[in-house]
Amino acid sequence: MRQINASIDVDRRLAPQDLAGSRAHAAMLARQGIISADDEASIQRGLDLIEAEIASGAFVYDAALEDIHMHVEARLAELIGPAAGRLHTARSRNDQVALDFRLWVREACDRVLAGLEALQRALLNRADEAADALMPGYTHLQSAQPVTLGHHLMAYVEMFGRDAARFGDARRRMNECPLGAAALAGTSFPIDRDATAKALGFDRPTANSMDSVASRDFALEALGAGTIAATHLSRLAEEIVFWVSPGFGFIALSDAFTTGSSIMPQKRNPDAAELIRAKVGRVLGAFTQLTVTMKGLPLTYGKDMQEDKAPTFEAFDALELSLAAMTGMLADLTIRREVMAAAAGQAFSTATDMADWLVRTLNLPFREAHHVTGRAVARAEALGVTLDALPLAELKALDPRITPDLADVLDPARSAASRVSYGGTAPDQVRAQIAAWRARLA
Numbered sequence: 001m002r003q004i005n006a007s008i009d010v011d012r013r014l015a016p017q018d019l020a021g022s023r024a025h026a027a028m029l030a031r032q033g034i035i036s037a038d039d040e041a042s043i044q045r046g047l048d049l050i051e052a053e054i055a056s057g058a059f060v061y062d063a064a065l066e067d068i069h070m071h072v073e074a075r076l077a078e079l080i081g082p083a084a085g086r087l088h089t090a091r092s093r094n095d096q097v098a099l100d101f102r103l104w105v106r107e108a109c110d111r112v113l114a115g116l117e118a119l120q121r122a123l124l125n126r127a128d129e130a131a132d133a134l135m136p137g138y139t140h141l142q143s144a145q146p147v148t149l150g151h152h153l154m155a156y157v158e159m160f161g162r163d164a165a166r167f168g169d170a171r172r173r174m175n176e177c178p179l180g181a182a183a184l185a186g187t188s189f190p191i192d193r194d195a196t197a198k199a200l201g202f203d204r205p206t207a208n209s210m211d212s213v214a215s216r217d218f219a220l221e222a223l224g225a226g227t228i229a230a231t232h233l234s235r236l237a238e239e240i241v242f243w244v245s246p247g248f249g250f251i252a253l254s255d256a257f258t259t260g261s262s263i264m265p266q267k268r269n270p271d272a273a274e275l276i277r278a279k280v281g282r283v284l285g286a287f288t289q290l291t292v293t294m295k296g297l298p299l300t301y302g303k304d305m306q307e308d309k310a311p312t313f314e315a316f317d318a319l320e321l322s323l324a325a326m327t328g329m330l331a332d333l334t335i336r337r338e339v340m341a342a343a344a345g346q347a348f349s350t351a352t353d354m355a356d357w358l359v360r361t362l363n364l365p366f367r368e369a370h371h372v373t374g375r376a377v378a379r380a381e382a383l384g385v386t387l388d389a390l391p392l393a394e395l396k397a398l399d400p401r402i403t404p405d406l407a408d409v410l411d412p413a414r415s416a417a418s419r420v421s422y423g424g425t426a427p428d429q430v431r432a433q434i435a436a437w438r439a440r441l442a
């Protein structure tokens with residue numbers, strides 16, 4: 001029973017939140033005349049001592065005391081005597097743990113928000129430098145049209161921006177204080193829930209005492225936002241993995257973010273990127289685990305809910321580390337402009353530009369232009385040349401009105417520069433998006 005019941009190995013991480021909650025609760029109890037000022041002073045002094053013991057490593061943890069709440073209360077009694085017993089007036093471990101966990105998740109959201117912003121800034125810096133660096137744009141991982149690396153990186157700035165918005169929303173919704181719900185029904189003591197909510201940085205107290213102790217959707221929401229963010233991280237990580245592979249060679253990672261092989265001396269492996277690619281499993285795992293734990297639970301508190309913390313802690317540890325590693329890796333990597341630019345012109349990547357030229361210059365319907373271009377590509381492929389190296393006679397055989405001007409639009413740099421529609425890949429558009437994001441983050 002002791003083994004299955006104890007949560008101290010996990011919830012000892014809640015000590016700072018538990019102490020903060022107890023300080024606010026004790027101060028409120030004294031202000032409301034529920035405990036004496038002397039008792040409150042002893043309690044606050046005792047909580048300070050416990051905080052120092054935890055910081056110095058002197059605090060003793062014992063599975064027999066179950067969880068962090070019992071540990072603090074028991075040690076407080078040893079330190080200050082009977083006054084310790086007054087701290088738990090008008091409070092239950094049910095609202096206490098709901099508060100502690102909510103405070104922890106709120107802080108985790110703030111750390112993730114800071115991490116997302118740092119990552120966006122790293123992306124913006126590299127995007128700025130690569131606003132006109134050509135690379136192949138892909139669909140189906142087949143070379144589609146030339147784009148710029150700046151444009152590609154800015155796609156992630158958008159994704160991480162929405163992730164930040166999701167965390168911001170989740171944080172706003174969770175910012176209500178459950179303390180004072182007591183076991184489940186509220187309390188007969190004249191507590192001041194607005195005061196404790198304010199002292200702990202909440203917007204207001206939660207409005208229903210049963211919901212307060214029974215709900216963990218604040219954590220689910222943060223884990224949901226985290227799962228999506230980790231998914232975005234894994235996509236960027238995967239792209240980095242193949243960008244550094246010899247087949248691509250678009251970028252090089254520094255020694256700081258790669259490891260050597262124990263047998264093959266020539267290898268530098270992108271381990272950080274691979275690990276980021278994998279970490280999403282932990283975050284989604286935590287979301288799944290907590291969803292299944294909460295599913296079908298009758299109101300209000302059930303000990304099942306003690307299982308909420310381990311996955312949540314693990315998920316946020318993974319997410320925060322992934323954000324930091326990705327930010328460092330981006331700041332550090334080398335962009336190989338010439339390799340990317342050469343690849344951008346391969347695989348008939350400007351075929352769409354030829355079709356567009358036929359529409360614009362010869363007034364062909366797009367479908368027919370598409371067809372003519374397809375035949376040009378087939379001829380070029382058969383002759384083993386690029387589209388712009390196709391002899392004019394070959395082109396004239398497809399449509400006699402084709403002139404040498406066509407060659408101009410087949411240049412990948414011109415192709416990218418021509419995509420000037422809002423949100424398009426033209427370097428000026430990319431620079432405008434970078435400026436807009438910089439202003440947004442400022």
Ligand code: ARG
Pocket residue numbers: 007011067069093094097301303305306307
């Ligand atoms: N360790 C418990 C948890 O994490 C604290 C709440 C215990 N409440 C109770 N009524 N047994 O959920």
